[in-house]
Amino acid sequence: MTAMVSDAAVGTDRRRSGRLRRNKKHRAQLVQREAEEGRSHERWRSELQHKLYSAKLMEALARLRLAGDGGGGGGGEEVRVVPTRGRTVRDAADRALAFAAKGRTRWSRAVLMTTANRVKLKFRRIRAGGGKGRLGVTGAGGGRWMGRKGKGKVSVGRLRGKGSAGVRRKVRELGSLVPGCRVEPMNVVLEEATDYIAALEMQVRTMSALAQLLSGGDSDAAPAAGHGHTSS
Amino acid sequence: MSSRRSRRQSASSGITDDQIADLVSRLQQLLPEIRSRRSDKVSAAMVLQETCSYIRSLHREVDDLSERLSELLATSDNAQAAIIRSLLTQ
Numbered sequence: 001m002t003a004m005v006s007d008a009a010v011g012t013d014r015r016r017s018g019r020l021r022r023n024k025k026h027r028a029q030l031v032q033r034e035a036e037e038g039r040s041h042e043r044w045r046s047e048l049q050h051k052l053y054s055a056k057l058m059e060a061l062a063r064l065r066l067a068g069d070g071g072g073g074g075g076g077e078e079v080r081v082v083p084t085r086g087r088t089v090r091d092a093a094d095r096a097l098a099f100a101a102k103g104r105t106r107w108s109r110a111v112l113m114t115t116a117n118r119v120k121l122k123f124r125r126i127r128a129g130g131g132k133g134r135l136g137v138t139g140a141g142g143g144r145w146m147g148r149k150g151k152g153k154v155s156v157g158r159l160r161g162k163g164s165a166g167v168r169r170k171v172r173e174l175g176s177l178v179p180g181c182r183v184e185p186m187n188v189v190l191e192e193a194t195d196y197i198a199a200l201e202m203q204v205r206t207m208s209a210l211a212q213l214l215s216g217g218d219s220d221a222a223p224a225a226g227h228g229h230t231s232s
Numbered sequence: 233m234s235s236r237r238s239r240r241q242s243a244s245s246g247i248t249d250d251q252i253a254d255l256v257s258r259l260q261q262l263l264p265e266i267r268s269r270r271s272d273k274v275s276a277a278m279v280l281q282e283t284c285s286y287i288r289s290l291h292r293e294v295d296d297l298s299e300r301l302s303e304l305l306a307t308s309d310n311a312q313a314a315i316i317r318s319l320l321t322q
Contacts, residue, residue, distance in 0.1 A: 041261075041262060058315065085299075085302035085303075086295065086298045086299035086302045087298075088302070089298035089299075089301050089302045089305070090294060090295060090298040093294065093298060094294075166277045167252075167276050167277055167280065170277055170280035170281060170284065171280060173280075173284050174280060174283055174284055174287075177284060177287045177288065177291075178287070185247060186247060186252055187247050187251050187252060187255055190252065190255035190256065190258075190259060191255060193259060193283060193287070194255070194258055194259050194262060196287070197259075197262050197283070197286065197287060197290070198262065200287070200290040200291075200294065201290065203294060204290060204293050204294060204297065207294065207297040207298065207301060208297055210301065211297055211300050211301055211304060214301065214304040214305070215300075215304055
């Protein structure tokens with residue numbers, strides 16, 4: 001009897017712990033699925049990302065010191081004297097965007113490395129090795145993500161073999177547009193392109209809201225609407 | 233490399249048609265123009281072409297916006313007032 005009781009107790013304990021473990025695993029799976037579903041488009045559309053990016057951008061732009069500053073303090077001192085002001089702003093915005101990506105994508109790493117280490121190519125090659133290692137992990141995650149096919153999948157016309165010349169040419173063209181993807185295999189280029197497009201859209205949204213704000217939006221309602229801040 | 237092998241694909245390059253088709257369909261959902269049209273009349277090459285032109289137009293838009301922002305930021309008092317205003321409204 002005691003044996004049975006103890007067995008039952010052990011059984012329930014095991015069941016309980018099993019349930020707990022299952023719940024924990026389930027929860028972890030849910031979180032993971034959320035994280036994976038919140039890739040690309042959803043991630044770049046979140047309000048938090050928007051605010052983070054706009055804050056970073058404002059900070060970077062304020063640091064740029066594009067203003068005259070009382071007649072421009074000496075043309076030769078400032079190392080970052082730029083040929084065109086628009087280019088500086090564009091580079092700063094791109095850098096802030098790549099920073100917002102937290103280096104999880106190839107294009108963000110490429111953008112950050114290009115601006116920071118223009119001369120040190122060796123450094124970039126070493127970093128690329130480490131980056132590839134890191135991407136091995138995300139590649140596995142991406143594999144799991146791509147395993148969930150058929151969820152809201154839109155049918156595309158027949159591919160006629162992945163290596164068909166036209167498709168390959170287009171993918172190469174795409175690779176030349178997305179930073180850091182010129183010599184990557186096709187699936188990498190396509191994946192990077194999806195994330196890059198979503199990020200660019202956020203960049204455009206943020207910069208236009210900022211421009212509207214700076215060009216003296218009459219009321220506070222206009223920038224609030226532009227930013228989508230629901231606090232007011 | 234090992235992650236690719238763990239996907240259990242036996243194709244020579246390790247990347248299958250299905251994966252590419254999946255990625256292309258995902259891309260198609262992002263594009264503003266193709267989404268409105270019927271999905272089955274769209275080929276992969278068209279999606280890729282649209283993607284390229286869309287990225288180029290986004291780049292152009294960012295360039296225009298940065299030009300505009302640089303002009304707006306150049307006037308110092310305008311910029312400071314705007315920054316202060318934005319910090320206050322947030």
